[in-house]
Amino acid sequence: MEALLIAAGVAFGAIFVGELGDKSQLMALTFATKYRLRTVVLGLVIAIGALIGLSVGVGAAVGNLLPTDWIRLAAAVMFIGFGLWGLRGGQDDEDDDGPVKERRSGLLTVITAMFLAEFGDKTMIIGMGLGSSYNGWGVWIGGTLGMLAADLLAVFAGAWVAKRIPEKVVRYVSSGLFLVIGVLLGVEAVTALAG
Numbered sequence: 001m002e003a004l005l006i007a008a009g010v011a012f013g014a015i016f017v018g019e020l021g022d023k024s025q026l027m028a029l030t031f032a033t034k035y036r037l038r039t040v041v042l043g044l045v046i047a048i049g050a051l052i053g054l055s056v057g058v059g060a061a062v063g064n065l066l067p068t069d070w071i072r073l074a075a076a077v078m079f080i081g082f083g084l085w086g087l088r089g090g091q092d093d094e095d096d097d098g099p100v101k102e103r104r105s106g107l108l109t110v111i112t113a114m115f116l117a118e119f120g121d122k123t124m125i126i127g128m129g130l131g132s133s134y135n136g137w138g139v140w141i142g143g144t145l146g147m148l149a150a151d152l153l154a155v156f157a158g159a160w161v162a163k164r165i166p167e168k169v170v171r172y173v174s175s176g177l178f179l180v181i182g183v184l185l186g187v188e189a190v191t192a193l194a195g
Contacts (some may be wrong), residue, residue, distance in 0.1 A: 007138025
């Protein structure tokens with residue numbers, strides 16, 4: 001039990017600090033301006049739990065064999081697509097099936113985007129490294145809670161912004177942020193693939 005608690009504490013601290021100012025916080029803030037708070041939080045919990053679990057399970061040795069640069073490039077294309085889709089405006093919003101469809105599509109968007117954007121990122125590498133040195137369950141619990149805590153700071157900031165700024169401004173800013181994140185991920189992936 002002591003090994004589990006030590007691993008959880010180390011992982012929480014390392015990943016929380018590693019996530020401060022990271023793109024996942026910017027993504028979480030952007031999602032919070034676009035989707036319901038509970039949809040964003042549930043999506044983050046699922047994506048982060050899966051990501052940290054995978055990083056601990058895979059381990060550092062096998063992690064070098066995964067095509068993380070190609071996955072990062074796919075995430076870049078997806079983010080640019082989200083940004084362009086957001087710029088189209090709200091015409092589809094009236095034609096959908098209401099809150100149920102928004103929750104489902106928002107949840108899938110948050111899960112997919114967070115997982116792909118963070119796949120192969122420093123958080124995953126930290127999880128792999130800690131997973132090879134500490135209790136795996138402890139690293140998974142602590143790492144998931146650490147990343148979730150850092151991203152929830154941004155979620156609540158995004159929810160606060162969404163309540164105080166006109167929807168049109170939020171839509172354009174969030175679309176712009178998706179485009180910026182997509183371009184940055186794309187440059188990062190292409191640079192890694194070329195080098």
